[in-house]
Amino acid sequence: MSTQANPTLTFKGIGASPGVALGHAYVLDRRRVRTPKLRLADEEVEPELMRMKTALELSDRQLAELKDQIAQHDAHDHGLILEAHRLMLHDPMLVDEVRKLIERDRINAEWAVRRVARKLKHMFDNIPDEYFRERRADVDYVADRLVRNLMGQVVDEELEVPPDAIVVAHDLSPADAAVMLRKVKVAGIVTDVGGQTSHTAIVARARETPAVVGAGRASEQINPGDLVALDGRRGLILVNPSEEQLARFRESMRRFQETEAAALRTWDLPAVTTDGVRVHLNGNIEFAEELPSVLAHGAEGIGLYRTEFLFLDRQTPPSEDEQYRAYRQVLEAMEGRPVTIRTLDLGGDKVPGTRKHEKEPNPAMGLRAIRYCLAHRELFRTQLRALLRASAHGNLRLMFPLISGLSELREARSELEACRSELGRHGVPMGRRFPVGIMVETPSAAWIADRLVAEADFFSVGTNDLIQYSLAIDRQNREVAYLYKPLHLSVLRTLQHVVNAAKGANIPVAMCGEMAGDPVYTLVLLALGFDELSMTAMQIPEVKRIIRAVSRDDARALLEGAMGLTTAEEIERFVHAEMERRFLEEAE
Numbered sequence: 001m002s003t004q005a006n007p008t009l010t011f012k013g014i015g016a017s018p019g020v021a022l023g024h025a026y027v028l029d030r031r032r033v034r035t036p037k038l039r040l041a042d043e044e045v046e047p048e049l050m051r052m053k054t055a056l057e058l059s060d061r062q063l064a065e066l067k068d069q070i071a072q073h074d075a076h077d078h079g080l081i082l083e084a085h086r087l088m089l090h091d092p093m094l095v096d097e098v099r100k101l102i103e104r105d106r107i108n109a110e111w112a113v114r115r116v117a118r119k120l121k122h123m124f125d126n127i128p129d130e131y132f133r134e135r136r137a138d139v140d141y142v143a144d145r146l147v148r149n150l151m152g153q154v155v156d157e158e159l160e161v162p163p164d165a166i167v168v169a170h171d172l173s174p175a176d177a178a179v180m181l182r183k184v185k186v187a188g189i190v191t192d193v194g195g196q197t198s199h200t201a202i203v204a205r206a207r208e209t210p211a212v213v214g215a216g217r218a219s220e221q222i223n224p225g226d227l228v229a230l231d232g233r234r235g236l237i238l239v240n241p242s243e244e245q246l247a248r249f250r251e252s253m254r255r256f257q258e259t260e261a262a263a264l265r266t267w268d269l270p271a272v273t274t275d276g277v278r279v280h281l282n283g284n285i286e287f288a289e290e291l292p293s294v295l296a297h298g299a300e301g302i303g304l305y306r307t308e309f310l311f312l313d314r315q316t317p318p319s320e321d322e323q324y325r326a327y328r329q330v331l332e333a334m335e336g337r338p339v340t341i342r343t344l345d346l347g348g349d350k351v352p353g354t355r356k357h358e359k360e361p362n363p364a365m366g367l368r369a370i371r372y373c374l375a376h377r378e379l380f381r382t383q384l385r386a387l388l389r390a391s392a393h394g395n396l397r398l399m400f401p402l403i404s405g406l407s408e409l410r411e412a413r414s415e416l417e418a419c420r421s422e423l424g425r426h427g428v429p430m431g432r433r434f435p436v437g438i439m440v441e442t443p444s445a446a447w448i449a450d451r452l453v454a455e456a457d458f459f460s461v462g463t464n465d466l467i468q469y470s471l472a473i474d475r476q477n478r479e480v481a482y483l484y485k486p487l488h489l490s491v492l493r494t495l496q497h498v499v500n501a502a503k504g505a506n507i508p509v510a511m512c513g514e515m516a517g518d519p520v521y522t523l524v525l526l527a528l529g530f531d532e533l534s535m536t537a538m539q540i541p542e543v544k545r546i547i548r549a550v551s552r553d554d555a556r557a558l559l560e561g562a563m564g565l566t567t568a569e570e571i572e573r574f575v576h577a578e579m580e581r582r583f584l585e586e587a588e
């Protein structure tokens with residue numbers, strides 16, 4: 001707290017774990033220790049090897065202790081990360097190599113550890129084993145620990161985080177995050193690097209700790225003790241906010257806490273209107289680690305599992321077995337509740353590590369989602385086989401993204417059937433036949449929805465894309481973000497057409513785009529007739545509260561009023577005002 005307070009600063013990062021938090025910054029200094037580099041005389045070699053052995057043993061003991069501490073409190077098994085670190089300490093690739101460098105090259109142990117770590121990281125880049133490849137950061141973590149121990153430095157001191165602090169770090173290893181969140185209730189986490197898919201983000205989500213990652217140079221510019229307000233959904237960080245900003249922030253915090261409290265009260269109540277219309281509320285997930293939060297918030301199933309996240313940030317795709325385990329884990333955890341797994345939506349902004357260099361002129365309209373899968377058949381079949389095998393372990397619903405015509409759906413289904421026959425021939429266990437649906441997220445699919453119903457078992461509307469394509473606005477482009485209007489009359493008419501087509505054929509119709517979880521739109525979606533809404537877990541309670549407070553007729557009256565207007569601004573004003581009148585704060 002010795003440094004002078006900053007003036008007001010704002011940072012925009014990636015919202016990695018939802019929730020709002022206010023607290024004083026605790027800046028973790030996780031910068032690499034400076035490694036001394038020394039040449040050894042012949043007689044110094046033996047003592048250096050002993051020194052290395054002692055550091056290895058000490059590191060092992062420290063990790064074992066940390067793991068025990070975690071195991072006592074942690075239901076998510078994050079202690080496994082530390083076990084992996086311990087295994088590295090015993091791995092000949094590390095231990096023997098370091099010894100060799102000390103003996104052969106006559107260099108000190110610290111230097112040898114760094115050189116071996118660099119080599120290991122380089123190798124892990126190229127081996128197709130997810131466990132090591134994804135954990136290059138863990139090699140650094142283990143090497144840092146060894147070097148600190150060799151130098152007689154205190155190792156786990158930085159984890160003495162004061163309660164209710166906002167932890168700010170350049171980077172935070174998953175182990176650091178898991179240990180820290182076990183020890184103390186931190187208010188939030190900010191890191192300079194990382195993305196939605198980084199393991200630290202996952203640990204934060206699983207722990208329901210608001211987090212913003214990829215926040216640029218936040219850790220350099222935020223001083224210890226600065227007051228930090230953090231919005232983990234929008235990815236916003238306000239440092240030393242003004243009185244007015246603080247008041248507004250406290251208000252959002254109050255509302256957020258109220259919503260969370262309501263979640264605990266209503267998690268097992270059905271989302272049913274006062275006149276008995278039942279809507280199913282499901283959760284959207286990217287990783288299995290989000291399941292505890294999904295269940296705690298009362299999701300009745302998974303409405304969207306974005307499987308492509310298993311493929312990002314890595315050089316080779318996950319194997320069939322690895323995928324099978326991931327899907328099975330989710331299906332089993334949901335214990336018979338429906339789990340809607342979407343096949344790969346790669347391409348566009350979600351480019352796998354291997355293809356980062358391949359730039360398309362217009363990625364949103366390019367080779368993405370089902371098009372990408374149909375162009376990379378082996379990749380697609382591997383996923384389909386994994387899904388078919390996993391179907392034996394729960395209530396699977398499969399859906400294909402970005403379908404734009406019936407031929408694509410037929411093609412995708414025929415790949416699925418080919419995989420089913422292939423597995424059947426080899427006697428591989430599979431579950432019973434499961435529903436196969438499509439995401440309706442292109443205007444093309446929406447306008448032939450009445451034909452697609454014949455060959456799709458359900459629809460799930462992806463408004464994030466449907467709006468981008470309907471209104472011709474790139475959802476990544478900030479310049480046109482002002483035109484992104486879920487209540488545009490053309491969007492409402494499109495949605496109406498899709499729902500009517502589904503109802504006409506008696507197939508379920510869901511929505512899993514962001515529009516589904518925003519309480520401002522709940523009455524509109526209820527009136528349109530959606531059977532299911534799927535959203536981020538934390539949005540469920542608020543949407544449920546609104547549904548339980550109204551009748552379908554009431555909602556229909558609002559929709560009728562809205563669709564009688566013309567401009568998006570008029571409709572927005574009308575719906576916001578009506579929602580405000582009925583539910584006061586929700587419309588903000």
Ligand code: PEP
Nearest residue numbers: 441462463464465512513
């Ligand atoms: C959507 O487009 O609304 C959707 C849910 O898919 P994604 O956001 O993953 O593109």
Ligand code: MG
Nearest residue numbers: 441462464465
């Ligand atoms: Mg989409």
